[in-house]
Amino acid sequence: MHIPDGFLSLTICIVMYVISMGFLFWSWKKTKNSYSSSMTPLLAVSSAFVFAAQMINFPILYGTSGHLVGGTFLSVLLGPYAAILSMTIVVIMQALFFADGGIFTFGANVFNMAIIGGLSFFLVKALTHESKSNSRFFFSVFVSSWISMVLGALACGLQIGFSPLFSAAGGIVVTVPTMVFWHVLIGFGEAIITATLLTQLKRMPSTVLSSFTSLRGGLD
Amino acid sequence: MNNYVKALVIVIVCMAILIPFASSDPDGLERVAEDLGVEETESQSGGLMPDYTVPTVKNDYGSTLIAGVIGVFLVLGAGLVLGKTLTKYEH
Numbered sequence: 001m002h003i004p005d006g007f008l009s010l011t012i013c014i015v016m017y018v019i020s021m022g023f024l025f026w027s028w029k030k031t032k033n034s035y036s037s038s039m040t041p042l043l044a045v046s047s048a049f050v051f052a053a054q055m056i057n058f059p060i061l062y063g064t065s066g067h068l069v070g071g072t073f074l075s076v077l078l079g080p081y082a083a084i085l086s087m088t089i090v091v092i093m094q095a096l097f098f099a100d101g102g103i104f105t106f107g108a109n110v111f112n113m114a115i116i117g118g119l120s121f122f123l124v125k126a127l128t129h130e131s132k133s134n135s136r137f138f139f140s141v142f143v144s145s146w147i148s149m150v151l152g153a154l155a156c157g158l159q160i161g162f163s164p165l166f167s168a169a170g171g172i173v174v175t176v177p178t179m180v181f182w183h184v185l186i187g188f189g190e191a192i193i194t195a196t197l198l199t200q201l202k203r204m205p206s207t208v209l210s211s212f213t214s215l216r217g218g219l220d
Numbered sequence: 221m222n223n224y225v226k227a228l229v230i231v232i233v234c235m236a237i238l239i240p241f242a243s244s245d246p247d248g249l250e251r252v253a254e255d256l257g258v259e260e261t262e263s264q265s266g267g268l269m270p271d272y273t274v275p276t277v278k279n280d281y282g283s284t285l286i287a288g289v290i291g292v293f294l295v296l297g298a299g300l301v302l303g304k305t306l307t308k309y310e311h
Contacts, residue, residue, distance in 0.1 A: 001247065001248065001249055002249070003249065004260055006260070007253070007258070007260075031306055032306050032309035033309070035306040035307065035309060037303070037307040039303065040299075040300060040303025040304065040306075040307065041222075041224040041303075042224065043299050043302065043303050044224075044295075044296045044297075044299030044300045044302075044303060045224045045227050045228050045231070045296065045299070047295045047296070047298070047299040048228060048231060048292045048293075048295045048296040048299065049227070049231045050295075051291050051292055051294075051295040052231050052232070052234070052235045052288060052291070052292050055235065055239070055242065055272055055284075055288055055291070056235070056238045056239070056241075056242045057242050057243040057244070057245070057247060058242075058243055059243040059245055060245075060248075063245045063246070063251075064245055064246060064247070064248060064251040065243035065244075065245040065246065065247050066247055066248055067247065082306075085302060086299065086302070089295055089298045089299060089302060090295055092298070093291060093294050093295050093298065094291075095267075096267065097267050097268050097269055097290075097291065097294065098267050098269050098270065098271070098272055098287070098291065099267035099269075099270040099271060100267075100271070100272070153248065156249060157252075160249075160252075160253075165258050166253075166256060166258060169256035169257060169258060170256065174256065175252060175256075178252045178255065178256075179248065179249065179252055182248035182251060182252065183248050186247075186248055
């Protein structure tokens with residue numbers, strides 16, 4: 001899902017930078033208005049986990065692999081806005097030090113993974129609908145993380161499809177369905193991992209993870 | 221031991237165990253690019269640890285593990301700095 005430099009036209013890179021910077025600014029304002037210092041260790045450790053998890057590709061089908069993105073995971077742990085900032089840190093480090101995702105394409109990568117992932121919080125919230133049931137929670141996270149993966153792939157398919165390198169090969173008519181196809185499958189990996197981990201964490205006594213805000217309070 | 225430190229240790233241990241099993245097949249986007257005959261140009265920045273390897277370490281597993289552990293601490297550090305910065309605005 002990490003778009004390398006060279007895949008996107010300069011125009012699309014700039015448009016995605018502007019959109020993502022807008023969301024980041026908004027997330028920053030929202031986060032600082034409700035931030036408590038007790039969240040810092042959870043934010044740092046969960047971001048580090050997402051970085052590590054993104055390194056481990058699992059095989060899907062016909063010689064294609066995928067990895068956890070973790071946007072929904074972070075959004076349920078940290079809330080949508082802090083999750084967007086947290087995932088952005090991961091994407092920055094990957095682009096700066098690991099040549100995973102480009103510098104010019106950074107705006108697009110932040111949009112596809114951090115912003116869509118962070119906003120999936122609202123879908124989890126709508127689907128759990130104040131229910132305290134663990135199975136309802138598992139289902140809500142499963143569906144939301146799957147959708148966030150597919151939407152990210154859809155956005156990526158549009159971005160590359162409108163860029164010259166891929167428009168020569170058929171454009172969005174080809175890139176969107178193929179990106180969505182692979183990520184419908186990869187999304188099941190994302191969904192199983194995210195729903196299992198979060199349901200296990202939710203079961204832990206509240207003293208273990210004291211800053212587990214959004215999850216404990218019925219996703220307020 | 222602090223629960224967060226425990227969690228961090230678990231993350232690193234799991235990473236060390238799972239790295240050999242990680243698939244080296246192309247991911248979804250790389251696969252789409254390959255199928256369409258789009259070549260990935262060498263990244264301008266390159267990065268110090270391209271594709272999660274430390275170029276000076278010859279052993280594949282060691283190279284990826286070291287890159288991974290460095291990455292985990294880079295992200296952890298950045299997360300702590302972000303948290304610290306946000307705390308300045310705490311009410």
